[in-house]
Amino acid sequence: MVPYKPKILLPLIMVITALTVTADYVRPPPRKTLHFPWDPKPSSQPQQVHISLAGDKHIRVSWITTDSSSPSLVEYGTSPGKYSFKGHGDTTSYNYLFYSSGTIHHTIIGPLEHNTIYYYRCGGQGPELSFKTPPSEFPVTFAVAGDLGQTGWTKSTLDHIDLCEYDVHLLPGDLSYADYIQSRWDTFGELVQPLASAKPWMVTQGNHEKENIPFFKDGFEAYNSRWKMPYEESGSTSNLYYSFEVAGSHIIMLGSYTDYDENSDQYSWLKADLLTVDRKRTPWLLALFHVPWYNSNYAHQGEGDKMMEAMEPLLHAAGVDIVFAGHVHAYERSTRVYNGKSHPCGAVHVTIGDGGNKEGLAHKYKDPSPEWSVFREASFGHGELKIVNSTHAFWSWHRNDDDEPVRSDEIWITSLLSSGCDKKEAREILLSP
Missing domain, CATH: 2.60.40.380 (Purple acid phosphatase-like, N-terminal)
Structure with a gap:
């Protein structure tokens, strides 16, 4: 397939993005938590x-x-x-x-x-x-939205995603916001069924899935029981981290709330999984987890530092193209970045914890913004990643604005594999004991 060469589009996109960053935006008021009337169904009805x-x-x-x-x-x-x-x-x-x-x-x-x-x-x-079912080859489109919850903004986000021609939904943690009230898992399941029964939903856990009670209840019981992911199929021993492949992309779902240090099972599994990646068959490599590593919002500042210290070298060595995270209730996109600063062979990091949660938006950002931060805004919305071919993908973020989806950020992304960043010496860390 002939690769896209968007030489004309890129300057235009940069201009549009620059105008969007500087434009004043008045956010609509918050919306209340949805309430679901009791709807008795036959006991055997799915x-x-x-x-x-x-x-x-x-x-x-x-x-x-x-x-x-x-x-x-x-x-x-x-x-x-x-x-x-x-x-x-x-x-x-x-x-x-x-x-x-x-x-x-x-x-x-x-x-x-x-x-x-x-x-x-x-x-x-x-x-x-x-x-x-998803396609076997490019193009393939992913809808991305984290921190959904069950509010009016959640419904708006889901409605906008439903208008998107996508193949798989990616959710980097915080699904129902049940927060120990287990019936809220049931209402969440009913809320998302129209979309989640029609397209695959691939999720990883967030802090609101923990629901542990010390000395009485282990965490993630509802999440693991209800949202079983293909961890066994990918050689993992935990539903909290796994991988899967779709149409030329290898996608890694990691756990921010289970052990991730060098002596952990997750770390060992990640190294082994990355070594199985065949970039000729899956030229795009993506990763998702809940707590962002690159975050210029004051909310949850520094919470991902330890996981980043342990695992970023592995993802960098493998040449991960894009990382999606949630947790911070706002949107932010970085340039390619590694080890705390811009790097031509680093990953693009996207924080997209703005699906519609009940806690509201995280409005306060550091000023001035770090040199690696390209676009940031505290608004609800969702993202769409269309991987066009083995070399180019188009990312767009769609702000929820008075019930109309507004494309507020967009960019063409060139794969690291086609940028000459797949260096054998960088993979030595994956082969080390």
Whole structure:
């Protein structure tokens, strides 16, 4: 495929970006937490359906029923109402203080054809749903939004994402903001089902998923039970970190709230996973985690420093192109950066913890901004990353503005592989004991 050469577009984009940075923007007022009326359903009816990637050509379908005897069955096919295939899975459940979850079903189906619409139903009944599998090659588009929650701004963000022609949703932590109130996990599942049942949602944990009670409850019980990701398929021993591949991209999901030092299982897994990356097959390498390493907002300042110290050399050695993080309730994009300063072979870091959380926006930034910070704004929104081919990707951030998505930041990004940054000597750190 002939690579894009956006020589004319780049100066124009730089001008647009510069104008956007300096323009005054009056933010709309905050919105309240959504309230969900009680909606009784048959005990065996599938609820909170969402899908995720589960290895090559496979999809994991997850849903909840209040009937423990309902089968973990997914019937599916390529024509409406005609289910040529079946998949059987397993169930789990959990108790949390006075709360008992429903029966949580996880069923892997496949092998599936790429870029194909499948029609399916869960548990042998319920409404017919459909999803489209990602393509096998470029172009591929990712929707990116973290720190979602369940507010009016969340609904606005989801509505705008629904208008996007994307293939996979990436979420760098803080999903439901249940914060120990387990029924809020259920309402979140209902809120996102229209999107999450139609396109794969790939998520990693944030601080609001911890929900640990010292000496009584370990953390991440609801998250791990409800949002099972392909950690086993990627050789990980924890649902808190894993990797997967989509259409020429290798994507690493890391855990900011589990051990990450050089003696940790996550660190060892990351080194091993990076060594499996074949840049001829997956020329783009992305990483996601919750706590940003490059952050000029006063909110959560310095919280990612220790993880950065331990893991940034690994990501740099492997040539990670783009890093997405959440946690800070605002948007910020860096230039290519490594070891605290601009670097031509570093990663572009994007903080996008502005999906619509209940805590509001983080308005205060350091002044002047660091030399590596290119664009920053405290507004709710989502991002779209379209990887066009092996050398070029187009990133845009869409601000929620009075219910209209406004493209507020955009840039073409050239892959490190095509920039001559794939140096063998840099990979020695991955091979070291």
